[in-house]
Amino acid sequence: MIPGARSVSARLCLLRPANPGSKTSYFLGTPGYDANFAAPHYDSQVFVKKAPGVTTAAALAAVKNLSAQYAVGATVQDQAAYKAEQTKPINQILALIYTLLALAIVIALLGIGNTLALSIFERTRELGVMRAVGMTRRQLRGTIRWESVIIALQGTLLGLLVGVFFGWALVRAQKSQGITTFSVPYLTLLIMIVLAGLAGVAAAILPSRRAAKLNVLRAMVTE
Numbered sequence: 272m273i274p275g276a277r278s279v280s281a282r283l284c285l286l287r288p289a290n291p292g293s294k295t296s297y298f299l300g301t302p303g304y305d306a307n308f309a310a311p312h313y314d315s316q317v318f319v320k321k322a323p324g325v326t327t328a329a330a331l332a333a334v335k336n337l338s339a340q341y342a343v344g345a346t347v348q349d350q351a352a353y354k355a356e357q358t359k360p361i362n363q364i365l366a367l368i369y370t371l372l373a374l375a376i377v378i379a380l381l382g383i384g385n386t387l388a389l390s391i392f393e394r395t396r397e398l399g400v401m402r403a404v405g406m407t408r409r410q411l412r413g414t415i416r417w418e419s420v421i422i423a424l425q426g427t428l429l430g431l432l433v434g435v436f437f438g439w440a441l442v443r444a445q446k447s448q449g450i451t452t453f454s455v456p457y458l459t460l461l462i463m464i465v466l467a468g469l470a471g472v473a474a475a476i477l478p479s480r481r482a483a484k485l486n487v488l489r490a491m492v493t494e
Contacts, residue, residue: 279307281299281303285298319334327349327350330349331347331349334347335347376470379423379426379470380470380473380474383419383422383423383471383474383475384474384475384477384478386422387415387418387419387474387475387478387479388477388478388481390418390478391415391478391481391482395485395490395493396490396491396492396493398411398482398485398490399485399486399487399488399489399490399491399493400490400491402485402487402490403487403491408483408484409483411479411482411483412479412480412482412483413479415475415478415479415482416471416472416475416479418475419471419472419474419475419478419479420468420471420472420475421471422471423467423468423470423471423474424464424467424468424471426467427463427464427467428464431460431463431464435455435460438453439453
């Protein structure tokens with residue numbers, strides 16, 4: 272059905288699977304489009320294949336010269352610029368997600384520090400006994416730090432597993448929209464794990480110092 276409630280007969284040339292990225296359910300050749308759609312006709316996108324041996328820079332310069340003469344105001348991009356433009360909205364969403372992640376990390380660090388402080392308060396006598404039987408201040412600080420790191424890594428690993436699962440599920444759900452590739456950013460995940468461990472060390476600085484400064488005798492008689 273051609274716009275204007277007019278039916279025409281056309282020869283079928285090709286059958287193809289549905290393309291989720293296409294805005295129409297059919298393709299017409301240029302002669303058929305010109306004959307059945309009212310003028311003026313404009314191209315929204317034109318893809319150019321460079322000749323063998325021509326560099327990308329030379330092809331881009333030649334197309335820009337032509338567009339300056341025949342298509343004033345047109346945007347000319349090479350493959351890299353086109354990819355960057357298409358991924359820009361996704362990168363903006365990722366930046367927002369990373370910002371929210373940073374806020375969540377700050378809240379988590381406060382939670383870990385508060386948990387360790389309460390734990391030290393509740394284990395005052397136990398810590399005093401360990402100091403009395405030979406544990407040094409340095410060893411006690413190390414113990415508190417390791418507790419903090421373990422808590423941080425447990426939360427991080429659980430969050431990564433849940434996140435990877437939901438990412439895989441989202442890709443599967445969007446298969447009909449053309450999203451079929453599921454890629455796991457292993458390097459990014461590894462960096463997240465390392466940063467989580469360092470964050471755990473940072474969260475334990477104040478609680479570990481407080482534990483190391485406990486008076487041994489007073490701590491042992493604390494109920």
